[in-house]
Amino acid sequence: MTRRTTVKKIKLSAVAAAVSLLVANGASAANTWTEARGDAMGGTGVAAAHYGSGVLLNPALLAKAQPEDDVTVILPTVGAQISDKDNLADQIDDISDRINYYEDVIDNFGPEDLLNLNGSLQQFQNAAGELADQLQTLNGKVATARAGAGIAVSIPNDVLSVAFVAKGYAHARLSSWVDPDDISYLRGIQNSDIRAGAVALDASINGSERITNNLRSTGFGRAAIVSDYGVAFAKQFDIGDVPVSFGVTPKLQKTWLYNYTVPIYLYKSSEWNSTRYRNDDTGFNVDAGLAADFGENWTVAVSGQNLISRDIDTKVVNGYKDTYEIKPLVTAGVAWNTENITLTADGDLTETKGFKSEEDSQYAGVGAEVRPLSWLALRAGYRADIKGNDNDVFTAGVGFAPFNRVHLDLTGLVGEKETWGAGAQLSVTF
Structure with a gap:
C-alpha cells in the first residue's frame, strides 16, 4: 500500500479497531459489560437485569430466578459505540x-x-x-470507539444457582499531535x-x-481488549423479612493491548492488530454483587467488577508507551417493577479507568421499560458522564419474546457531537 492510500477515515478505523480486534480475539457499553436490555435503558441493569443476563453485570441477580424459571442461554450479546466529537474523521481524511x-x-x-x-x-x-x-486545526483532537460481546449459560437452582460466562470489551482511542x-x-x-x-x-x-519524511506530526492509536472467562455462583438468603442475594464470579482474564504510534501520514487501519504493536497479559480477577428486595416492587443492588487491580504496560513503539488500568468498578442501582413497567437508575461509585493517557469517567443512567404486550417491551433511557469527559447519550430499544422462550433485544443510542451506537442480544430459555 502506498502513502497515498494509507490514511483511512478515523471514524471507520476506530470501529474497526474496537470491533475487528474484539472478534479476532474471541471476545459497548461505557462499563465492562454489554447487555442489550439494560443498554437501552440508559446503560442500567445492576438492579433491574433478568436472572439470565445478571451474570454479565451483577452475579447476585442470578439467584433471583423464580421457581418456574429454566436454563437461559445468551448467544450472543453484542454492542458498539463510537464518538467523533471533533470531526477528526473528516479532518484526517482531508x-x-x-x-x-x-x-x-x-x-x-x-x-x-x-x-x-x-x-x-x-x-x-x-x-x-x-x-x-x-x-x-487537527492538533489534540480525539475519536473513540467501544465494543462488547458476551455469551452466558445460567442455571437457576434453589440450593445454588450457577452460570458460565465468557464476555469481553474493547476500547480504541485515536488522537493526534501536530509538531x-x-x-x-x-x-x-x-x-x-x-x-x-x-x-x-x-x-x-x-x-x-x-x-x-521532514514532517513529524504523530497519530496515537491505543486499543485494549479484555476477555473474561468465569463461573458464577449465587445464593439468596432471608435477612429478617428481606430477601438478599449474593453472587460471585471468579474468572480468568486475558488482556491484549495495542500501541499504534506512527507519523500521521503513515497511518494504516489494517496495521492496528499487527504483533509489532501488541502485547498481552493473563491474570485472575473476580466480580461480586448484592441485591435486596424490599416489598413486591423495589430492588436495591450493588455490583463490583474487577475487584483485583491490575496495571498493564503497552509495548514501547517509536519511543511511546502507555499503561492500561484495570481497577474495581463499583456501581449501585435501584429498580421499581410492576407487571407492565420497570423504572431503574444506576450510578458508578468509582471511576471508570482505561489508558493513563485518557481522562477518567464516572457514569450515571436512568431508564424505563414498558411492556404493553406479553411478547413486546419498549425501552428508553439517558446516560451521563458526571465528570464531563464523555458525551451524554439518549438510548432506546425494543424487546421481542415470542412464546417467552426466544428473546431478541435491540438497542440504539445517540449523543452529542457525533456519538452513536447499537447493540443486539439473542437468548433462549429452555
Missing part, C-alpha cells in the same frame, strides 16, 4: 487527500517549472499552505518562492518522500 495532491504535484514537477510561478510551483506552494492550515516545526516548514514553502523551488526540485529528483 489531510490524506491533501498529501495525495501534494505528492502528485511533486511527481509532475521538473526544472522547467521553477520559473512558472503561476503553474506547478504555485500549486506546490498552495498545497503546502493548505496542509499547514489543516494541521493547525509546530511541521507548520513552520510548510509555511516556509508557502511564503518563499526560492524555498519552495529548492524543496520541490530536490523532491522531484529524489522522491516525494523527501518532503513527508
